Structures are given as structure tokens and as C-alpha cells.
């Protein structure tokens with residue numbers, strides 16, 4: 085078997101809470117400040133790495149612990165996990181922007197990375213100067229960088245500002261140039277953490293395409309994102325991190341499902357709506373929603389329903405009195421807050437007579453027609469005798485579609501290309517006679 089591009093063994097990173105270790109988003113930033121402030125850095129680092137032996141000190145936090153894995157050249161690997169799971173810490177160690185407390189890392193080839201919102205540029209220098217600096221740090225000659233320069237500027241779309249100091253760039257512009265540099269300087273290993281969220285949809289799409297291209301040319305890509313649909317589209321396999329450790333790994337779809345299921349278990353308490361503040365809900369309160377969740381075809385709670393499969397939206401409530409003629413409805417909004425659909429009992433010319441006490445309403449969607457992406461649901465209940473709203477919750481439930489059997493093929497358009505999946509069919513005729521075409 086070929087030599088791994090990345091081999092990590094027992095990697096650990098310990099932080100001392102409350103002692104800020106200076107953060108740099110690139111090697112350039114880290115090197116820059118070593119040159120400008122070597123003594124203070126020496127003191128600070130010595131301080132940070134001199135832990136007393138007491139492992140259980142409560143101001144010590146293991147951001148990463150006992151992490152081992154191998155990644156082969158050309159693999160595209162995702163790292164997923166909740167906030168604070170250790171994803172960015174791992175990528176910083178791999179990019180040599182932070183140093184491990186334990187274990188070691190073997191990397192074969194040049195690494196270029198784009199980490200979090202910071203962008204890895206020297207703020208006082210222009211875009212052009214930064215491109216050359218980054219190239220030099222990656223070990224390229226000036227001529228090599230020059231040969232890539234036009235392509236980088238073109239991809240970034242910030243050509244007009246290329247001779248402006250980077251400190252005047254918007255965060256989106258910095259990310260655009262940062263990604264263009266990282267992806268075009270022919271790294272053997274490309275590391276991208278989250279940043280794409282800052283760019284607009286068109287740019288994000290372009291970046292995902294570029295990462296795919298980079299991997300197809302045999303290079304290795306590591307990708308961190310909370311957007312599961314981009315992870316499943318891009319990566320072949322993924323690691324799930326939790327509390328600084330790898331808790332699961334596998335083919336990407338399976339790892340994403342494992343992660344979303346795991347989140348669901350942790351989130352079960354979040355299903356409770358009875359603690360939502362009175363100011364954040366509408367209606368007169370004679371009925372209050374107490375819980376809202378999705379149930380998949382196997383009857384399990386889910387935050388990740390599959391397009392093309394049945395799903396039920398379940399609403400639980402408590403009524404303060406008997407309420408004849410109550411109608412429920414819900415509205416599904418997409419990631420841009422665009423309403424995708426309203427599911428209303430009025431469409432069925434039906435209502436429920438509700439008795440005082442608790443109850444449960446189920447709304448069944450036989451064949452979920454939603455593209456991959458994130459959604460939220462608003463829920464309402466109204467008394468149609470008095471015409472009063474009973475309860476209204478703006479954001480009762482969030483979910484993410486990241487898998488689809490809708491068309492029964494391996495292509496389903498995602499949320500950036502469509503708001504809804506539509507059943508359709510194609511036919512084809514040849515040698516048509518214009519005289520009998522419909523006018």
C-alpha cells in the first residue's frame with residue numbers, strides 16, 4: 085500500500101483555560117510574530133507548555149486527545165462534530181500553526197490551509213504581496229507563483245483590489261483570496277476549515293468544485309464543515325470528533341448519519357417547547373405546544389430525514405380548556421428563510437375538537453420532496469370558533485436533509501439549485517415533422 089499522506093499517532097493538545105494562546109490562522113502569521121516578539125513568545129509558550137503533573141487540574145482542557153489515523157494520497161476526508169469537538173484544533177496542528185502536547189504527525193508533501201474566519205494574510209500587505217509571500221512559505225519560487233498568479237486572481241474575483249492592503253478587504257473578499265491561494269499553489273495536502281460559510285453561494289459552489297478537482301489530481305483534501313450536505317457531496321469518508329476524540333469513522337454517508345443520530349440523542353431535551361419564553365410565542369396561550377419532532381419511516385426521532393421517504397412531523401400540546409374546532413398548520417422554511425411549503429389542515433377542510441389536557445398531532449409527508457440542505461419549521465394552532473390564535477412558534481424545529489432516494493438515482497439537486505424536488509419524466513422523439521408540431 086502507498087505511503088500515507090498523513091499519519092497521526094496519539095495526537096493530543098492541552099490548553100490551559102483562561103490563558104489565551106495567541107492564535108494565527110496561517111504559518112505566515114505564526115512565523116511573523118515569532119520574528120517580531122520572540123521573547124514574549126518564548127515566555128508565553130514556556131508557560132503554556134509547563135503544566136504541573138496534575139492531570140485533573142480544572143483549568144486544563146484537552147482540546148484533542150489520543151487521536152490516531154492515516155489518510156492516503158488523493159483521499160477527501162471530512163471531520164465533523166459539534167462546536168468545541170476539536171476539529172479546528174486538529175487542523176491547526178496538521179497545518180503546524182499550533183503544536184501538539186502529545187503524539188506526532190507525519191505529513192508527506194506541501195500543506196496549504198485555510199482555517200476558520202481568519203484568513204492567513206499579513207494585514208498591512210497588499211493582496212498581490214500576500215499571494216507571493218504565501219507561495220514562498222509553501223516553498224515555491226517566485227517564478228512558480230508568478231505563473232499561477234493570474235489564475236489565483238481570476239478565481240478569487242478580487243482583481244480590482246489586488247494592490248490594496250488586505251486590511252481593507254471585507255471578510256468575504258479575504259476568504260475568496262485565501263481560498264484561491266490555498267487551492268492554486270499546488271499543495272499536496274489542502275486543508276479547509278469551515279470558511280466557505282462566509283462566501284456567497286456561487287463562490288461556495290466554485291470552491292467545492294475546485295476541491296473536487298484538487299482531489300481528482302491525486303492530492304489530499306481535509307474538510308471541516310457543519311453543512312452536512314457539502315461534506316457528503318465532497319468527501320469519501322469522515323471522522324466524527326467529540327470531546328477531542330475520534331468517536332466514529334466510516335464512509336461519509338454513514339458517518340454523517342451516525343453523527344446526526346448522536347446529536348439527536350443529545351438534543352432530545354431540546355425537543356421541549358414548554359420552556360420557550362412567552363415573549364417568543366404568539367397566541368392567547370389556551371393551548372401550548374410542548375414538543376415538536378420528526379419521526380422517520382422506522383418510527384425513530386430524526387433530525388436528518390431522507391428525501392423521497394416518508395416522514396412525520398409530530399406536535400405535542402397541552403390545552404388549558406376544551407377547544408372545539410382547532411386547526412394546526414406548519415410552514416417549512418429553507419436556509420434562506422424562504423417558505424418552501426405550508427402544510428395546513430385547512431387544505432383538508434378538517435379540524436380537531438380538543439379536550440383539556442395533553443395531546444399529539446401528526447402530520448404525515450409520504451414522500452419528502454426537499455433537496456439536501458437545512459430547514460426549519462414554524463408551527464401554529466388556531467381556534468376557529470372564536471378566530472383566535474392559540475399558539476405560534478417561529479422556530480419550533482430544525483432539520484437537515486442530507487440523503488435522498490427521491491429519484492432513485494445518485495443525483496439529486498441540492499438546496500442551492502432548487503427549493504423543491506419535483507417528480508418528472510423525460511421523453512424523446514427524433515426526425516420531427518415541423519408541420520405536425522403543436523403551434
Ligand SMILES: Nc1ncnc2c1ncn2[C@@H]1O[C@H](COP(=O)(O)OP(=O)(O)OP(=O)(O)O)[C@@H](O)[C@H]1O
Pocket residue numbers: 099100101102103104105106107145146147165166167168169170171172173174
Ligand atoms: N487557544 C485556545 N486556548 C484555550 N482553549 C482553546 C483554544 N483553542 C481552542 N480551545 C478549546 O478547545 C476545544 C476545541 O476547540 P476547537 O476550536 O478545536 O473546536 P471545533 O470542533 O473547531 O468547534 P467549532 O465547530 O465551534 O468550530 C474547545 O473547548 C475550545 O474552547
Ligand SMILES: [Mg+2]
Pocket residue numbers: 171172173200278
Ligand atoms: Mg472550529
